[in-house]
Amino acid sequence: MVDPDSALIDAIGRGDHEAFESLVKRYQCPLLNFIARTIGDRSMAEDITQEVLLRIYRAAPRFQAKTKVSTWIFHIAYNQALTEIGRRKKRRNLWQALCRSREEAPEELLADPLEPYEQTEEIMAVLGCLPENQKAALLLRINENLSYREIADILEVSVQSVESLLFRARTSLRRQLKKK
Amino acid sequence: MNCSQITRKFSAYMDDELDAATSHLIKEHLEGCPECLEFLHGFREVDNLVHGLPKIDPSGDFASRVVSAAIRASDVSSGAGVPFASRLKRAVMRVSEAIFSLFEPGAGPYTRTLDEFNDCPPLSLSFIYFTLLEQAN
Incomplete structure (x- = not known):
């Protein structure tokens, strides 16, 4: 089957700005939602989404149609989200180390930046507790309706691992939501 | 099973x-x-x-912002419309301005006065700059 986005990527690779605009309009919502929920922070999600789309723009001339375009795009988004999560963890560890000797640590800096953006929403809170790979697999399956093969390509794991990630994610969520 | x-x-x-x-x-x-x-x-x-989680919408001008950023980036990388010499001159000017603005008298409480740099070696970049500055004033 022909990937409908291949022609767009070819055109972007040739410097077609209108093709890029079409791609942005098509993917801005799915990417924004995926990134916001993976990193657990809505405010930063738009900047990261922009960075992902600009990376796609720059990399389009080198795109090789080994995978579907959507798989490639979500792979870039997942890596960017992981980079952001790693950066936040480092920043949090640094502040914790700096504030260890202080009596009063600045609360806004020590607050867990990985907490979900809307604490009141139970499901977001529970989703925020899942490991990143489980969360990403679940979001890609439920919201983007991707196959296990596509999710495996995005997360760079085997199809069996995807099955296991999804099973563990759903089991944890089911257990947590049952408790509430 | x-x-x-x-x-x-x-x-x-x-x-x-x-x-x-x-x-x-x-x-x-x-x-x-x-x-x-x-x-x-x-x-x-x-x-x-x-x-069923509520969907997050990007801000209204998001798409146009991203496209503009991409166009800017491609213009910069290809150097479209701006000759190399002009871009180089502009970059050098920007760096020089940033460095010497630190020494501008009266620019702020943490800047230093020009008098403190009177002993610049002749023909050094600083000496030439201060000489030109003096002439301009």
Whole structure:
């Protein structure tokens, strides 16, 4: 089957700005939602989404149609989200180390930046507790309706691992939501 | 397959990722096992809740901002419209301005006065700059 986005990527690779605009309009919502929920922070999600789309723009001339375009795009988004999560963890560890000797640590800096953006929403809170790979697999399956093969390509794991990630994610969520 | 083995397949079962034979086996098991059926309902509920989360919309001008940023980036990388010499001159000017603005008298409480730099070696960049500055004033 022909990937409908291949022609767009070819055109972007040739410097077609209108093709890029079409791609942005098509993917801005799915990417924004995926990134916001993976990193657990809505405010930063738009900047990261922009960075992902600009990376796609720059990399389009080198795109090789080994995978579907959507798989490639979500792979870039997942890596960017992981980079952001790693950066936040480092920043949090640094502040914790700096504030260890202080009596009063600045609360806004020590607050867990990985907490979900809307604490009141139970499901977001529970989703925020899942490991990143489980969360990403679940979001890609439920919201983007991707196959296990596509999710495996995005997360760079085997199809069996995807099955296991999804099973563990759903089991944890089911257990947590049952408790509430 | 026992209940534990069956439940481990539920994710793939729900997502239509099993072969027809295994899928049929699970279907049959579910017909006679209310515990497993309840477990599966729990999974479906999770999916419905995650799917039902409110969608986040990008800000109104997001697409145009991204496209403009891409165009800017491609113009810079290709150097479209601006000759190399002009771009180089502009970059050098920007760096010089940034450095010497630190020494501008009266620019702020943390800047230093020009008098402190009177002993610049002749023909040094600083000496030439201060000489030109003096002439300009």
